[in-house]
Amino acid sequence: MTTPGSHDVATTNINVEISIIECIKEGWEMFKKHFLILMGGFIVFFAITILIQFTMIGMFVSIAIMPPLLGGWILFLLNAARDSNPRVGDLFKGFDRYGMTMGVYWLSTLIVGILLFPSFLYIFGNLLFSPEFLSGNLFYSEFFEIYFFVFCNAAIIFLIFIRFVLFWFVAMDEMERGIVNVFNESARLMKGHVVSYLQLSILGFLLTLGGFILLVIPGLIIMAVFILAQIRFYLKLKEIKNTRIE
Secondary structure: OOOOOHHHHHHHHHOOOOOHHHHHHHHHHHHHHOHHHHHHHHHHHHHHHHHHHOOOOHHHHHHHHHHHHHHHHHHHHHHHHOOOOOOHHHHHHHHHHHHHHHHHHHHHHHHHHHHHHHHHHHHHHHHHOOHHHHHOOOOHHHHHHHHHHHHHHHHHHHHHHHHHOOHHHHHHHOOOOOHHHHHHHHHHHHOOOHHHHHHHHHHHHHHHHHHHHHOHHHHHHHHHHHHHHHHHHHHHHHHHHOOOOO
16 A cells, blocks of 8 residues: 555656666766676677578578577676676576567567558658669759758657667566567556656767777777676666556
8 A cells, every 4th residue: 555645755766767868877887887797798699699691591691599598698788787697598588488578679679660651651652663763863862852851761660669678678577578568568657757868878879980990909999898888778767667656
């Protein structure tokens, strides 16, 4: 039973702001603490990914292996971000939840595919069947129109899908949840915090891009730190949203 005023406290907790600077600092601390195991995990994960892509049946192998491998990768990073004894073996624990990881992966792919359909339809109808394209005389203005439409479609997709961006974290952190429930939980957690997460993601993208432009190693380090920072953001959200006074 909740005590008087507990609803107000819960509502206040939901609206608590999360400091992205604090998330970045915590991500950096976890990166330093687990540097060796993180580097080992990065090498193993990307080596397997590259190996799969260069096999003769890469596409078929990728369909069967990449979703659970990606789930294991997320679990590995979750354990590092919460300072919970991460191990390289975590990379393969996604196979223990093969159905869940496959379902989450392909449902997210289906959602994005449906949202992208207007772009495909527009390009197919206005580009491939245009007399200018068939004659090889397509003007730059028409290319600009196509790119602008695709950009607007992508922006709409982003605004719709950002509520569900935590779905992989939820799926591997709370494995008892159903596939659809994973997306619902992500939307619940992100409510009221989309802007903060967006700021963290944009900052991480720009700094990572800058790191890769300078040298590969700084880019990889920045990318790792910001992935951990995003997970720290998720863990803080989870703590805030699940706080209740009994």
